[in-house]
Amino acid sequence: MTMPEFFIVGAPKCGTTAMQEYLRQHPNIFMPDMKEINHFADDLLKQDDLFLSRERYLSLFAGGGRNRLIGEASVYYLFSKNAHLNIKSFCPIAKIIVMLRNPVDVLHSRHSQLVYNGDENILDFEASLAAEEKRRKGEMIPPNIRIERKLLHREVVKFTEQVKRYLDTFGRNNVHIIIYDDFKRDTGRVYRETLRFLNIDTGFQPDFKVINPNKRIRIKALQHFLKTPPPSVRLIGKLLLPQSFRHVFVNRLEKLNTQYIARQSMSPELRTRLQEDFASEVKSLSELLRRDLTHWSRD
Template sequence: MKQPDFFIVGAPKCGTTFLYSHLKNHPEIFMPERKELHHFGTDIYHPDFVRDTTTYLSFFQNAENERRIGEASVWYLYSKQAAREIKAFYPSAQIIIMLRNPVDMIYSLHSQYLYNGCEDIIDFEDALRKEDLRKKGLFLPKNAYPVEGLLYRETAKYTQQIKRYFEIFDKKAIQFIIFDDIKNNPQTSLQDTFRFLGVNEDISNDTKLINPNKRAKSVFLRNLLQNPPPFLLNMSRRLIPHAIRSRMRKGMWNFNIRYESRIPMRPELRKRLQDEFKPEIKQLSDMLGRDLNYWCAH
């Protein structure tokens, strides 16, 4: 049976799309066409997560003679269940954990959630203020999936997430990739990962970072594509074949994308968040044996 033997588990907005794309292009590695299958992590809900095992495994059946098979799902790291579920599925699995300055990560995640329609509080600082209320089920957008992503500070508490993997997997089976390393020396970072996976390192790559900041040109069109009125959905299903509907939806979705630079965070807010995350970053530095305290520099 063809099944994944290594997993990129997150965190979100830490370069996972970059790594997934380059692993997918490696001749000795098979990655499914779809990123973010999220078969594991059953404590986190999203209507598009692939929970059925037969369906999940079908994504890997086109693998041929590749030495390694992997997948990338960014909420596996945050999930309280995913590490244990992956271990039960493939006991000798290798794990790749990607991390980024938590202040930058949560700011980028907020931007991504705005684009996807999972967030309706445009001001980042206001969204942070609403976190405690959102834990109580208040101020949650209709399309917030997974809802855990709206608890921005919680998503960036890396140490407690990593501990779950350390408790279940041998540390030698886990590779850590820091976003700054990808940004500053992407080729070396990729070669380190190829070496970790035991595949040919001498592969040339276009190492331009991808997955730029996106906004919806029209919020109305985005919402219409995500949640079409029942009468429109039923009519399109009767009149338009599924394959054509999918192409039309994808085309309209891509048409509605506007690429733009992210507005810089207010310096006062950045400083406050850096100070808030300082104990977490120190603990993470000790855990990984790498000094990441520069993330706290003002």
């Protein structure tokens, strides 16, 4: 049986989609087309989520074969309070990849992604931050969001406690930390370091094309239909179309319904306030990683 042995666990908007794509190009690595499977984040999923069952989950890796290292990427494994233990139980020798970024930039970029996905109906970034306390009480929740805790913005970027869970569970030698600044500055070097961590030949050079730029939807109604199709359409699709074809078809429609634009900039005042809010978190993370990241609170 083919099963994953390495996991890109997060964080969101830190280059994980690009890293997955670059690793997938390596002939000695297999990763499924699908990202954000979230199988091990059972504290975040609903009971009807597609890949909650182990059988469905493992079916994603059937094409891996015996001679390739198999992995997957789900960025909310880092945020989940259960995923680290579930992964350890499933694969005690698992290798963990964690990608991190300035929390202020994560929040800003992630808000755009949530809006695009249809998980956020407050279009203004600052207003979305202000709604966090009400959402913590179950108010102002968008109707079709799968993981409601995604809306707790400040919780998502509590990186110190999240990373510590993985370091404590798997040990530092089995957790590879990547800082987004390094990945952006010298993608090739960081890629080769990641291959070395996975004990994979470093001679392969992937196509380092730009992955996952900022985007927004063209037609909201179509995005809503693709995200939450009516039960009758969902049933007919399951009966008539193979799962792999459905996934490709939906992805193709989503791409046609997407336009790529520059993200609206954050006001200097808001950025300064958020940097002050997260200064203590950044200091703690610096100590945990044994690397000074406090410039995140000043830049």
